[in-house]
Amino acid sequence: MGANMARRLADLGYPVTAVYDHHASLASSLAIELGSQAVTTLPEVTAAADVIFTVVTDDASMNEIFSGDASLLKGASGKVFINCATVSPGAHEAAAEAAEAMGADALAASMASSITQARQGTLYLMVGGDEAVFERLEPLLKDISSSLRYVGPVGNAARIKALVNMVMNINTAGLAEGLGLGAAMGLDLQLLKEVFSQTGANSRVLETDGDDMITREHDCYFSASHAAKDSGIANVMADSAGVQAPLSRATEAQYRKLIDLGLGELDKSGVAELTFPGRVNG
């Protein structure tokens, strides 16, 4: 994701002055491709740029890059961080507070899009944080997105993103049940899919994942592991808020079952492996 955002920025002529990855070889090859430099410590990233994009995988990584002397915070005064990871609202808030304590600014930019959109600069971006900082960075953010929304305080971007993925994952796991049961009853699945599309059963995931579930085409766009993580974030939020979320809990359980079966790297459509007859069936 981060690499494709960097490619897009480079395409538009932005100076990509440094790239960093936990796996140094990934950073090296991207640096060669973009005529950038691969750095091996986080403070070098901060030193090399005015605006620093971050995309990490989980709360622990987010906490790691924003704490201590060996982190992005070193020498951060006057810099702006744009944190794009899908992590918990609290992790975004903590990162922003730590940055601000060092005299830096931080925005949370949640992406409801995938790798292709990052490469093409057509991300769906929801940005939380100080509104004046958002307005200052708006031209840059517009260059990587086709839809850009300011959503309020820094944690809101992650909250909305978590809710998007929560509902998307529920719809996906639910669709897998409908199509799987249709398959078990010997129905014509193309007819069933068409009827779904024309009735109250229609959904975006029917369009994106319906055929993949039927044909077992689970190449990864958004992995089952990510789905489990994101539904998990939403479920923790529901716990904190005292909100009932039995479907979201059932959805997280399905995706965790896929992980337990060693299938966490399948696309989220892989949840159909649990519901179609004669497949894995947990």
Add this chain to the structure above:
Amino acid sequence: MGANMARRLADLGYPVTAVYDHHASLASSLAIELGSQAVTTLPEVTAAADVIFTVVTDDASMNEIFSGDASLLKGASGKVFINCATVSPGAHEAAAEAAEAMGADALAASMASSITQARQGTLYLMVGGDEAVFERLEPLLKDISSSLRYVGPVGNAARIKALVNMVMNINTAGLAEGLGLGAAMGLDLQLLKEVFSQTGANSRVLETDGDDMITREHDCYFSASHAAKDSGIANVMADSAGVQAPLSRATEAQYRKLIDLGLGELDKSGVAELTFPGRVNG
């Protein structure tokens, strides 16, 4: 539903020769409106018509109107039944077998539409049964529908209908969790709904039920009780087929909870009463 189908047929000039309802007063007022006759026994319905539409509420009622001497079967030879109820595939199969044993034909016509569409003749109809019988009745069926699909054996119409409602109900209960959690976190719900509509969280029920959940506008189009019944039919089908359906089970449980709270006559959007802060919360 049946009354509006009868009104539509009368509009088009079809002779509606008899109407029957378990509640005789409903049949009487409809008969006056349509210049038809209200009959008080089922065999009188069969005697009065060549084509008999039935719309009942559950498997038990379906079984009742198609068994014994006081049922629609009396004098049914040569007649055609078009059974429109959302009941189990087995109930449709049993009714069709009983009709055929009497020398009558029976089609199952499942409707993925609501009262308004019945009145306007724009039903989404999925018809199962003998294909020759379907072809013979096709002009009539086209007059009450805007989309007409032949879906194979008589039980298939109910199977597909059950799957449509299963997935629709999952998406509805899931949407209620997402919007309810958003409300609990103080998010702008119109913004959240807009983001859902532009991302992987989009669904038909977001369009039809999203605002109703937010504004608590739960006037009944498709009741929570019906949702519980239909998800229940799908869950029994899943049991029989040995298919996992944890989300559909969680959905049925939510709708049963609404019934237990005395809220079964709310629209299906009423499931949001269980997930929004400060509402019922089960």
